[in-house]
Amino acid sequence: MFAVHLISFFFSKLQEDPTKKVDRFLYAMRLHDDQLSDISARFQAEMRKGLSAESNAAASVKMLPTHVRSTPDGSEKGQFLALDLGGSRFKVLQVKVREGMGIRRGGVEMVEKTYPIPKELLIGRGTELFDHVSESLKDFLHEKNISLEKKHPLAFTFSFPCEQSTLNQGLLVNWSKNYRARGLQGKDVVQALREAIDRTGGMDVEVLAMVNDTVATMMTCGFDDQYCDVGLIIGTGTNACYMEELRHIDLVEGDEGRMCVNTEWGAFGDDGALNDYITEFDRDVDAASNNPGKQILEKMVSGMYLGELVRLVVLKMAKLGLLFDGHVSDALRTKGKITTAHVAAMEEYKNGLKNTRNILMDLDLTPTSDDCVAVQHVSTIVSFRSSNLVAAGLTAILTRIKQNRNLRTVRITVGVDGTLYKTHPQYPSRLHKVVRRLLPECHVRFALSDCGSSKGAALVTAVAQRLASRRRQVDETLSPFRLSQEQLQLVKTRMRTGLEAGLKSKGPSTIKMLPSFVYRTPDGTERGKYLALDLGGTNFRALLVNFKKGLQQNTRLYHKIYTIPLEIMQGSGEELFDHIAQCVSDFLDYMGMKNAHLPAGFTFSFPCEQTSIDTGTLVSWTKGFKATDCEGHDVVSMLRDAIKRRNEFDLDIVAVVNDTVGTMMSCAYEDPECEIGLIAGTGTNVCYMEDLKNIEKAEQKTEKMEREEGTPEGGEKKLDDGTKREKKVGDAEIPKMCINTEWGGLGDDGSLNDIITPYDIEVDQNSLNPGKQRFEKLTSGMYLGEVVRQVLLDLTRGGLLFKGHVTEALKTPGIFQTKYLSQIESDRLALLQVRSILQQMGLDSTCDDSIIVKEVCGAVSRRAAVLCGAGMAAVVDKIRENRGLDHLNITVGVDGALYKLHPHFAEVLQETARVLAPQCNVTFLPSEEGSGKGAALITAVARQKL
Ligand code: 0WK
Ligand code: 0WK
Ligand code: BGC
Ligand code: BGC
Secondary structure, three states, X not given: OHHHHHHHHHHHHOOOOHHHHHHXXXXXXXXXXXXXXXXXXXXXXXXXXXXXXXHXXXXXXXXXEOOOOOXXXXXXXXXXXXXXXXXXXXXXXXXXXXXXXXXXXXXEEEEEXXXXXXXXXXXXXXXXXXXXXXXXXXXXXXXXXXXXXXXXXXXXEEOOOEEOOOOOOOEEOOOOOOOOOEOOOOOEHHHHHHHHHHHHOOOOEEEEEEXXXXXXXXHHHHOOOOOEEEEEEEOOOEEEEEEEEHHHOOOOOOOOOEEEEEOOHHHOOOOOOOHHHOOHHHHHHHHOOOOOOOOHHHHHHOHHHHHHHHHHHHHHHHHOOOOHHHOOOHHHHOOOOOOHHHHHHHOOXXXXXXXXXXXXXXXXXXXXXXXXXXXXXXXXXXHHHHHHHHHHHHHHHHHHHHHHOOOXXXXXXXXXXXXXXXXXXXXXXXXXXXXXXXXXXXXXXXEEOEOEOHHHXXXXXXXXXXXXXXXXXXXXXXXXXXXXXXXXXXXXXXXXXXXXXXXXXXXXXXXXXXXXXXXXXOOOOOOEEEEEEEEOOOEEXXXXXXXXXXXXXXXXXXXXXXXXXXXXXOOEHHHHHHHHHHHHHHHHHHHOXXXXXXXXXXXXXXXXXXXXXXXXXXXOOOOOOOOEOOOOXXXXXXXXXXXXXXXXXXXXXXXXXXXXXXXXXXXXXXOOOEEEEEEEOOOEEEEEEEEHHHOHHHHHHHHHHHHHHOOOOOOOEEOOXXXXXXXXXXXXXXXXXXXXXXXXXXXXXXXXXXXXXXXXXXXXXXXXXXXXOOOHHHHOHHHHHHHHHHHHHHHHHOOOOHHHOOOOHHHOOOOOOHHXXXXXXXXXXXXXXXXXXXXXXXXXXOHHHHHHHHHHHHHHHHHHHHXXXXXXXXXXXXXXXXXXXXXXXXXXXXXXXXXHHOOOHHHHHHHHHHHHOOOEEEEEEEOOOOOHHHHHHHHHHHHXXX
16 A cells, blocks of 8 residues: 555656546546447437337336427417426426517516425425425415416426326326435326415416426427427436437327427436446445435436535545545545535636635645646546536437438537536537537537526426317317217118108109119129220229120220310310210220220219110219209210210210119129129219119109019029029019119208208308208218318418418318328328328428328218218118118128228228118128229120110
8 A cells, every 4th residue: 555655656746747647547437439429329229228118117218208299389378387396496487478568579578486495305205395395386476476366377397207198297207316205206296286286275276287307498498499309407417308209109109290208318327338437436426325326327427416526536536645645634525525516616717726726625625736737637527527428318319310300410409407507617518519529410509598497398388288279179170070979870860761762752852862774783694895984083984894704703804094174074065075985986996996886884973863774864963073064964865976976986875874883783793792882982972772662753664664674583593604693582582773872962951960060061162063962072082172171271270270371272272182181191101291291282281280180181081981881871771671681791882082092981981880780791892993894784784685
């Protein structure tokens, strides 16, 4: 031992730069960049561990979700009370955000008072600590003459780790720093505060939000800087938070948008991850702390411990004779005698050495100037390590944000607070320099929170209030779209009544129930080549269908799709049919069958009154069509005339069918149980096989029909592909005809007015056929986008969306195409993509906006699906009762872009039909080749009879 003293004595005599010996002594504390990068990488791994549901429980860095989903966006306003507990000073504040007199535009006014917390309360009973807090609050209200009657929203900054499931609830995970009040760990500290406020009484305070001081600091700085997505505290304790992508936070529902995560990085190392950087002095500080083994990184970094680290180093060096000639004073042996304020003082540019001498003399030491230089350097190394470790942690967070946002470089601001950062003369610049050295490609700005974190806490509360009120207002706006079981039951009943009424009355009925003169579904005997023309909702298709001997599968089908320009849809009838004839001509050229003179079936997806299979008088246009001189005319004649006018080819139009009927036939070719056709596309409609006897309005025709059809014989039909097509004997006897219900007209008599919303009324009034097709306008692709647009307009006018800016784009009819609904609602689509879809429409949106847009789309499309489900339940139950069955198995052939492409429409429709018609087992069979094949089948059947 003596030898050591001897050597060091001579050593010092050599007038070596005293800092050198300190550098050697504290070699382990002097971290260079690749060590910092290593620590940063370790911390990133810890962050991933904390975020993942599997490893969160074991993670030392807890990555606590804060339920703060957005940084300030400038619309926050209100008056709030705030409590700031957990830092070096407990403060009570009143914060006025953009409200009240004299608040400069966009400004915040704050009045605050600091209340000391008696030491014993820090380690006493939790209830007493919170009583002190609420009594301080009451005192503040008195002192600042704030009315005790008025209900005050309160923001609570609580600077300890809490597990939160909402903004206004938080279970204390553990105390840290110098707090260790009993009975609160694992308890909801917001509830504890509410109870304390109730115990104190005489004030009406509503705790709306509780936030960690890092979060409040981020929000405070975010008020003036939209790039502030990180909050950093380097004070008594240390910690950081940042805006993480919600999809990475396993512990929180949803993957849309972002949420602030309180990393609680103070605990980094609690699982030994930093053991190779821990020095004996760190172990001593930890062993002497009130939470040994916990907050390892915090004890290497934060203000509560730096002074102590310096003291222990200086003490050890003195004992080793490296300082003060080995003289050690009791003061130097005493815990806490060197504070972080002392460390900061020692490192002051000008007076650092002087301060160091004074501080050491206060510790009853007589330092030489070299001693002072050495001790100052100890402070430098200890505080430098602190800022370096913070830099490593920040680098990890900023790197993760860069990766989350797939950016090569990121511009970001870090909001900072804390006494150590604020009062240590060199801490900020050292930190900034190292972060910029470790992350050269990032543009990192540090914003000092100049007025504590309560402004931020108030903003969180304002956001909470705004989100809560927005949530309430959006729910209010969307609640009429959320139809209850009872309402759907009513719609089913009204649909049933409409079906019955339509079958009876000759005159106009809302549900027209148009006879299709199709008496049976295909039986597989159909043969030959047919042309099918398909005028649907959005385009025209020409198809060549060849039914061959043997397997159905080898039905040959060629087709070509043609768009129908708007001006043709809404031009003259002649132009429309000339356009169709031109398309047919082009198709026949394409197929090289100009002179084939083929029998053709014409799928015409509009309501037509038919008196036979090959005539159809258009009752009224629907969807986007408004061609003149068509309504009340026979569309087959109009097509024939157009073909004649063209005089290039000839067609034998044998049948005209509605697309629902064509779809039913197409699917019945695959599944003989298919007796219903459903279209959920641009328009919506359903047809089904009704018992002839129920089609009263078709009485007189019956004889003629029977004559034509001849009562169909029952029994089996052997097909030449050997497959037996079971002709269901039972219902064989009952002659049927397919009825095109045109259910789109339900409600035209006001029977749906109790579910029609003002948005629907707006859409109806702006449509080509106001007052008509009310059910269709609630359920089909032509209109859903417009309903969504009307709702978005209303929400934007209410300031709930797009920052209240009603842009030209949003006012443009048709801009929100229904296909966007399908895209926006797809589960696989992250919010960013929703935003880019909105971008395509010329709508700039925030994360929150797109969450709401998605919700509106969901509400509108879900209503459409459940309404169609209720309508379908009415149809299948009617068929079941027609056949006097307790249980009906039936298949529905379906087509239409909404049913086929929307991510949820089909399953919601099916589920609703199942629930509302429990005695029917309904299979939905999407049609492969559209209704064209069905039209060809009907043509084949019609030809067979000729
Ligand atoms: C001031 C903030 C407070 C935070 C404190 C941290 O208003 O919320 O806890 O900074 O720094 P400290 O006071 O612990 O140095
Ligand atoms: C494809 C059918 C056609 C029908 C259309 C409806 O072949 O007859 O009109 O589906 O779907 P939409 O094109 O309106 O989405
Ligand atoms: C606490 C954190 C807090 C930090 C800064 C730490 O001891 O665990 O919740 O943010 O101190 O005050
Ligand atoms: C038409 C129906 C058609 C449906 C689906 C409705 O607008 O009135 O005839 O079946 O659209 O295309």
